[in-house]
Amino acid sequence: MSNQIYIGYDFIVSPPQPATEILIAELGYVGFDSFVENEKGVTAYIQKDKWNAFILDDINILSSKEFEITFEFNEIEQTNWNEEWEKNFKPIVVDNQVTVRAPFHDKPTTKYDLVIEPKMSFGTGHHETTYMMIQHILKNDFKNKSVLDMGCGTGVLAILAEKVGANELDAIDIDNWSYVNSLENVERNNCEKVSVYEGDVKLLDGNNYDIIIANINRNILLADIPRYTKCLNKNGTLFLSGFYKEDIQMIESKCNEDMLKLEEIIERGQWVSLKFIN
Numbered sequence: 044m045s046n047q048i049y050i051g052y053d054f055i056v057s058p059p060q061p062a063t064e065i066l067i068a069e070l071g072y073v074g075f076d077s078f079v080e081n082e083k084g085v086t087a088y089i090q091k092d093k094w095n096a097f098i099l100d101d102i103n104i105l106s107s108k109e110f111e112i113t114f115e116f117n118e119i120e121q122t123n124w125n126e127e128w129e130k131n132f133k134p135i136v137v138d139n140q141v142t143v144r145a146p147f148h149d150k151p152t153t154k155y156d157l158v159i160e161p162k163m164s165f166g167t168g169h170h171e172t173t174y175m176m177i178q179h180i181l182k183n184d185f186k187n188k189s190v191l192d193m194g195c196g197t198g199v200l201a202i203l204a205e206k207v208g209a210n211e212l213d214a215i216d217i218d219n220w221s222y223v224n225s226l227e228n229v230e231r232n233n234c235e236k237v238s239v240y241e242g243d244v245k246l247l248d249g250n251n252y253d254i255i256i257a258n259i260n261r262n263i264l265l266a267d268i269p270r271y272t273k274c275l276n277k278n279g280t281l282f283l284s285g286f287y288k289e290d291i292q293m294i295e296s297k298c299n300e301d302m303l304k305l306e307e308i309i310e311r312g313q314w315v316s317l318k319f320i321n
Contacts (some may be wrong), residue, residue, distance in 0.1 A: 048091040049077075052116040056084035062110040064171075064313050068287065069102045071260045076218055078170070084112070090218075091118065135169055137177045143199060146231070155206050158231050159197050160224070172258050172284040175309045175316035176200050179282045183254075183318075185209045191252045191274065193244075193267075194259040194285075198225030201237045204256070212237045215246055244270040254280045258316075261286040265297050272301035275321055284316035291315060 052075075056062045063085050067078050070087050077088040089098065099105060105112055134144040134151065142151035146158055173196075180200065186208035192201035195214035205212055214229070214237055216222050222241035229237045240246055244267045255271050257264060264283055271281055281303060283294060288310065295305050298319050307318040 049088045049119045050091055050094045050116055051119040052087045052089075052114050054084040054087065054112055054114045057111045059084060061313050062104060062107075062112065065104050066102070066112065067170075068260070069104055071285075072262060073098055073101060076221075080169070088119065132169075135174070137174055138181055140181055141177055141203065143177075155203060157199055157202055157206075159199050159202075159228050160231065171311040171314040172316060173199065175311050175314065176256060176258050176282060176284055177203060178309055179307075179316060179318060180204055180207060180256075183280065185254065188253040189251070189276070191215070191247070191250070191255045191271075193255065193257040193271070194263075195225050195239070196221050196258075198228045198237065198239065200256050200258065201225070201239075202228060202232045202234055204254075205234045205236050206232075209254070210236055213250070213252075214239045215242060217241070217243045247271075247274050250274050251276050252279065254282070256282045258282075258284045261290050261294070264294060268294075268297050268303075269301055272298075272303060272321070277321065279321050281319040281321075282316065283319070284314065286315065287313050288315050291317065 054066060056066065063080060067085060074093040075087045075089045079086045104110065132145050134142055134148050136142050136153060140153055141155040141157060142153045143157045143159055146160060150156060180203050185204050188209045189211040190204045190209045192214040195201055195216045198214050201212050201214040214225050216225065219241060222239060225239045229239060247270055251274055253276050255275055257271060264285065275281060286294060294317060303319040303321050305317060306320050309316045
């Protein structure tokens, strides 16, 4: 695979929160797909072929008077990413049961040990939405279930789903780098039941699942929820995240149109994750 060129933006945000969270969400809507938070703000990455000089024109928080946000940007080769994430990626523990770590970290004592080499992909557990999805997986019965991880990023959620007992799993991402990275992480964690695919909801035609996990963003979810519903088996479960508290009503209304009932809400910071059943 040829090296994909990325554009990296270094944002300095004052005060950092909640502005950084809002900034990440808005950047995600316009095509940024990877983020590394730090004490001063966030570094955000977008593939060069998805970038244009006006990419930030619709980022509303940049014109907010409540926060001061400055930035610089430059081109970055994928091969430079290893150095970046090694500097910033620290192990994370979820509910004292799951550790998400890099290969160079020490082996933990938690029940589930997930070894993730994120590179340019989204999903290490550090972001609130991934963290909450891990919590959903721990709290619900995945044994012998068929599972879809839509927008899989690093593949971390599919990997955990297999470790808690799911027996048939599809992990899908539209981004080539995420697809390749998920394949690597699935192998790294000795998963035998996760199949990884590159593409979008068109790949779902004819498939059915007991559980669907989708941690993407609000606009994509609103467009794709009807497709998820068609694939959901009777008594199935849909877990959604990638949006804010104020988006709950909008997401719930779309799910209600397809006869899905909201059963649980998990909140973390400004972010939420929802559980629906049919």
